Amino acid sequence: MNNLQNKENLTILAIESSCDETACAILRDGEILGECISTQIEIHRLYGGVVPEIASRNHVLSIDAVVKDAVNKAKITLNDVDIIAVTKGAGLLGSLLVGVSYAKGLAFALNKPIIGINHIRGHIAANYIEHPDLQTPYVGLIVSGGHSAVALVKSKTHLEIKGTTADDACGEAFDKVARVLGLPYPGGPEIEKLAKSGNPIIPMPHVKMKNPLDFSYSGLKTAVINYVHNAEQKGVEINKADLACSFQKAAVEMLADHAIELALSENINIIAIAGGVAANGALRDTLTLKAAPHNIKVYYPSKRLCTDNASMIASEAYVQIRSGAEFSDLTLDARATLSLVTDC
Ligand code: KG4
Ligand code: ZN
Secondary structure (H helix, E strand, C coil): CCCCCCCCCCEEEEEECCCCCEEEEECCCEEEEEEEEEEEEHHHHCCCCCHHHHHHHHHHHHHHHHHHHHHHHHHCHHHCCCEEEEEEEECCHHHHHHHHHHHHHHHHHHCCCCEEEEHHHHHHHHHHHHCCCCCEEEEEECCCCCCCEEEEECCCCCCEEEEECCCHHHHHHHHHHHCCCCCCHHHHHHHHHHHCCCCCCCCCCCCCCCCCCCCCCHHHHHHHHCCCCCCHHHHHCHHHHHHHHHHHHHHHHHHHHHHHHHHCCCCCEEEECCCCHHHHHHHHHHHHHHHHHCEEEEECHHHHHHCCCCHHHHHHHHHHHCCCCCCCCCCCCCCCHHHHCCCC
């Protein structure tokens, strides 16, 4: 029980700073009033990936302006906010600490409550912003730079992981393959773009796991690396678009197949995708196409809500508050790792 559980016009100001996006959003009863994202992608591109220390410093530089911009866009004042929500983990510790410290300062200054939010749960909750009709139970396919999991979402606050990755996360594999192909960071959108002009004609390995719902991306990634090295040694030119397309097809088919398998075994006819990789058009299309014959409906957030943003953090805070979750207090700390199941 919390004192906002039944409040009308519940207004949440959320802050997200777990990786290389500094973001703030204001949601009222689950609807976006205003949001602002400052991305550091161009800065980290110089290094081929996120440099944690540089990320934290840039969060410090931009967070105040980002929050002010979101509040202005929402056409509210800070006094209209009922609660401050902030990503408490998982993510880069230094980056998370910037958001958590700023949020605590704001909560203290405004004398408002604060609630720490699990970033990956936020990715899942991004679906609720645009799809109020999305009903539990459903199968959740969670695919980001650090997570690949297929879960049975029994209610908005209770899920069970049924399959997870044995090695690399799916987004991580996209990023690593992109680097081998000489594409800039972040690799996922670059692979997707390049794959559009290629054909999936290069054979890729099909991994069989002990738990058929588990994933493995390291074999797929290694197959691409070996293909490139072999061609280099032989002095043969590779068709990068075909390679990107073949990798992407194998990667998204594994995701789609596992999600459908779980849905069928649980007799569930809804799948929702979440996380940065959910922005991938091939994944959305493949899953929708494969799910249709089984009368399974597929949900995904719009692309800008798939990658890191603060609206998803506010959306998860809304779920938590309405379900009666306890608030945090000013001892709230950032955590680099969190359990998707137990750390709400
Ligand atoms: O969820 P996210 O923004 O950050 C984490 O919480 O990890 O996910 C980032 C990951 C990166 O690996 C990025 O390459 C991947 O999502 N990604 C994509 C696409 N857009 C982002 N992967 C494939 N296709 C995309 N269009
Ligand atoms: Zn994320």
